[in-house]
Amino acid sequence: MKKKKISAxxxxxxxxxxxxxxxxxxxxxxDPEAMDPFLKFAPASLAHPFGCDQFGRDIFSRVxxxxxxxxxxxxxxLAIGAGLGTFLGLFTGYFGGWPDEAIMRFNDLVVAFxxxxxxxxxxSILGPGKYNVILALGIVFIPSFARLVRSEMIVQKDMxxxxxxxxxxxxxxxxxxIHILPNIRGTLLSALAIGFxxxxxxxxxxxxxxxxxxxxDASIGRMMAEGQAYIFTAPWSLLFPGxxxxxxxxxxxxxxxxFDTGTA
Amino acid sequence: MLEIDGLSIDFMxxxxxxxxxxxxxxRMEPGExxxxxxxxxxxxxxxxxxxxxxxxRRARITSGRMLFQGKDLLALSQKEWEAVRGxxxxxxxxxxxxxxxxxLTIGGQMEESLRLHTDMDRKxxxxxxxxxxxxxxxxQPEKLYGCYPHQLSGGMRQRVMIGAxxxxxxKLMVADEPTTALDVTIQAQILSLLKEMNREYGTGILFxxxxxxxxxxxxxxxxxxxxxxxxxxxxxxxxxRTPQADYTKKLIAAIxxxxxxxxxxxxxxx
Numbered sequence: 001m002k003k004k005k006i007s008a009x010x011x012x013x014x015x016x017x018x019x020x021x022x023x024x025x026x027x028x029x030x031d032p033e034a035m036d037p038f039l040k041f042a043p044a045s046l047a048h049p050f051g052c053d054q055f056g057r058d059i060f061s062r063v064x065x066x067x068x069x070x071x072x073x074x075x076x077x078l079a080i081g082a083g084l085g086t087f088l089g090l091f092t093g094y095f096g097g098w099p100d101e102a103i104m105r106f107n108d109l110v111v112a113f114x115x116x117x118x119x120x121x122x123x124s125i126l127g128p129g130k131y132n133v134i135l136a137l138g139i140v141f142i143p144s145f146a147r148l149v150r151s152e153m154i155v156q157k158d159m160x161x162x163x164x165x166x167x168x169x170x171x172x173x174x175x176x177x178i179h180i181l182p183n184i185r186g187t188l189l190s191a192l193a194i195g196f197x198x199x200x201x202x203x204x205x206x207x208x209x210x211x212x213x214x215x216x217d218a219s220i221g222r223m224m225a226e227g228q229a230y231i232f233t234a235p236w237s238l239l240f241p242g243x244x245x246x247x248x249x250x251x252x253x254x255x256x257x258x259f260d261t262g263t264a
Numbered sequence: 265m266l267e268i269d270g271l272s273i274d275f276m277x278x279x280x281x282x283x284x285x286x287x288x289x290x291r292m293e294p295g296e297x298x299x300x301x302x303x304x305x306x307x308x309x310x311x312x313x314x315x316x317x318x319x320x321r322r323a324r325i326t327s328g329r330m331l332f333q334g335k336d337l338l339a340l341s342q343k344e345w346e347a348v349r350g351x352x353x354x355x356x357x358x359x360x361x362x363x364x365x366x367x368l369t370i371g372g373q374m375e376e377s378l379r380l381h382t383d384m385d386r387k388x389x390x391x392x393x394x395x396x397x398x399x400x401x402x403x404q405p406e407k408l409y410g411c412y413p414h415q416l417s418g419g420m421r422q423r424v425m426i427g428a429x430x431x432x433x434x435k436l437m438v439a440d441e442p443t444t445a446l447d448v449t450i451q452a453q454i455l456s457l458l459k460e461m462n463r464e465y466g467t468g469i470l471f472x473x474x475x476x477x478x479x480x481x482x483x484x485x486x487x488x489x490x491x492x493x494x495x496x497x498x499x500x501x502x503x504x505r506t507p508q509a510d511y512t513k514k515l516i517a518a519i520x521x522x523x524x525x526x527x528x529x530x531x532x533x534x
Contacts, residue, residue: 159362160357160359160362160363161362161363161364161365161366163318163357163363164357164363164364164365164425164428165365165376166318166349167316167318167349167350167354167355167429168349168350168354168376168377168380168428169345169346169347169348169349169350169351169377169380169381170346170350170376170380171346174380179365179368182365182367182368183365183366183367185367
């Protein structure tokens, strides 16, 4: 019962944050780039609920726009990483043989490097910017999904129900996608929720380091990097972006937990 | 209908290759129930998998012929096999608890063969499935159609498997120990269901078991296997009454006979 409440809370929080990010893509109360020297470091007020930053820009609008950007980056990252990773995992796990060996050893190679370092390498090749961040993070995310799906696949492919499907005359593709894939749905969903979190954090981390989303696009990571300098004079410029990020990660983390235990 | 001639199967992953089935021959007429009996490891299941074209990569058919309705099974391509499996030849096996996909509905799984091998639309398929459920003795088919496997007992699941295997009206069904995992009363029900289906549809059954009692209950002819060799073959009557091979005699001696035990008990009392 308690567990159920927690996962319900996680679900609601995740949906609320998702809505927040979606709104951020299409609407902000003020122009997030508009500077107003009179509002420099203005504290939170009704007109500016999160206050204003060192250039007098509305922090609420910037957080909203920044989380919209974050959402797009996380979604794109998952589309590439989870999409390709799942695909690779399904096939290597099911068919095995030398392609499995080859792809998995390459996987090991990628995993051997720290994620941020790899992303850094890609960015230094591709150049910074929203879309390159998506591409870099997406590639970095492939191995974890491939490995997860592959190991699930190896368990599932020898199950009796797979054998009965073969006996019915089902082909490999039908078995892979109609019979087995729904059986690893739970694992996959929870991995997606965790992956979303990791993507959000990686994007923030990269933007914090200045190799992620570039100005004039707002990003929560960059706002935190900039607000850091004013932590004592105008703590709201750091506090509110940080809070939004925490809520985002918390919501999806709890959601992933509930997928995992099947209480969703 | 099914003719197997001198079939030999080797495991290729050991050196030298291990022969698991040697010179196996069998002739089945349409609608006949033939038993293959032997202890575990005697090669019965390998033979069954060979008939289904589902031998693992490490097993290879090194000699012999398999004809089904005059067609050479050994010459079929992967695609051709997929058209035969579940349609002309189907199979049920031992583990009714795990043979059904836990996340698909009972109805959906029983339809599989129709979906793969016929161009019936959803309504027709559903109708056929409901009829089939009725025939294999599943009560309340309408309700069962949308149920998931975990809601069913082992006996019910085996009925579902049998229904799914027979829904495409196959000419041959391979039954690999279909009653072994069930308790004795359910065993008897499943056996009489198989017999009934055999009468109804004229489906030939290749019945594989380690249990001569079960073979005796359902088969007309039997092949006795031991360590890959065929040690005896003939009508069930004849093999049980006048066994020739020592192995067959041992198998018969292993049948627990309630009558004998009772008589022995009485003697003990007297």
